Structure formats: C-alpha cells, structure tokens
Amino acid sequence: MSADPVTMFALQAVKVVSDIKASKKQSKxxxxxxxxxxxxxxxxxxxxxxxxxxxxRMAKAHNLAVAAGxxxxxxxxxxxxxxxxxxxxxxxxxxxxxxxxxNQINEYSIAQNLRKSERKQEQFGGWLxxxxxxxxxxxxxxxxxx
Numbered sequence: 001m002s003a004d005p006v007t008m009f010a011l012q013a014v015k016v017v018s019d020i021k022a023s024k025k026q027s028k029x030x031x032x033x034x035x036x037x038x039x040x041x042x043x044x045x046x047x048x049x050x051x052x053x054x055x056x057r058m059a060k061a062h063n064l065a066v067a068a069g070x071x072x073x074x075x076x077x078x079x080x081x082x083x084x085x086x087x088x089x090x091x092x093x094x095x096x097x098x099x100x101x102x103n104q105i106n107e108y109s110i111a112q113n114l115r116k117s118e119r120k121q122e123q124f125g126g127w128l129x130x131x132x133x134x135x136x137x138x139x140x141x142x143x144x145x146x
Contacts, residue, residue, distance in 0.1 A: 004141070005137040006137055008137065009134055009136075012133050016130050016133075017126075017130070023119055023122050024119070024123065027119035034108050041104045049094050052094055056090040059086050060083055060086055
C-alpha cells in the first residue's frame with residue numbers, strides 16, 4: 001500500500017516546516033546564550049580590573065606605611081619610584097585583562113555569527129527541499145494521471 005504523491009509531499013512538507021520552526025527557536029536560544037556569555041565575560045573582566053585596582057591601592061598604602069615606619073620621606077625619589085613601579089605594573093595588568101576580555105568577546109561573536117549562518121543555511125535548505133519535493137510530487141502525479 002502506497003500513498004499518492006500529493007499526500008507524501010504534504011507529509012514531508014509538514015515535517016520540514018516543523019524542523020524549520022524548531023531550528024529558528026534553537027537559533028534564538030543559541031543567540032541568547034552567546035549574548036549571556038559575552039555579558040559574563042565583560043562582568044568578570046570588570047571585577048578583575050576592580051580587584052587589581054584595590055590591590056594597587058593596598059600596595060601603595062603598605063609602601064607608605066613602611067616608608068613612614070622606617071623614617072623615609074614620602075617625597076623621596078626612591079619612594080616615588082617604588083610607587084611608580086606599582087602603577088606601571090597595575091597598568092600592564094589592567095591592559096592584559098582588557099585585552100583578554102576583548103579577545104574572548106570577539107571569539108564569542110565569531111562563534112555566534114557562525115552558528116547564526118549555519119542555522120540560516122539549514123532553514124534555507126529546508127525550504128529548498130520542500131520546493132524540490134513539490135516539483136517531484138507534481139511530476140509523479142502528472143505521470144500517474146497520464
């Protein structure tokens with residue numbers, strides 16, 4: 001027992017349309033996940049930067065306390081150099097943190113665009129398969145009717 005070509009086409013078309021809808025829904029979920037990952041990466045970097053600035057303030061305060069306890073002037077060249085070195089090291093660390101988060105966000109954006117493109121191709125392929133099945137069903141129906 002076999003179904004006529006039109007019925008088979010209708011069943012196939014319904015399945016493909018259902019798959020396309022599921023693909024669109026999954027694509028939306030994936031896009032939200034990538035946005036969430038980018039947001040988390042930015043928040044984590046901001047926290048690391050704030051922590052590094054806190055460490056810098058603590059180190060400078062510690063240096064000042066040590067200098068005061070040892071009887072050094074806080075405007076001596078040696079003390080100012082130590083404080084400057086703390087600033088330089090902190091600036092390098094903060095630059096590294098910002099560079100790393102920018103790199104991570106760029107990687108997420110590339111992956112996001114790639115997945116979006118793959119989903120679009122998947123959906124377009126679904127529509128093409130419906131069109132192809134429709135042409136084939138029409139050909140078979142015309143052949144059987146002849």
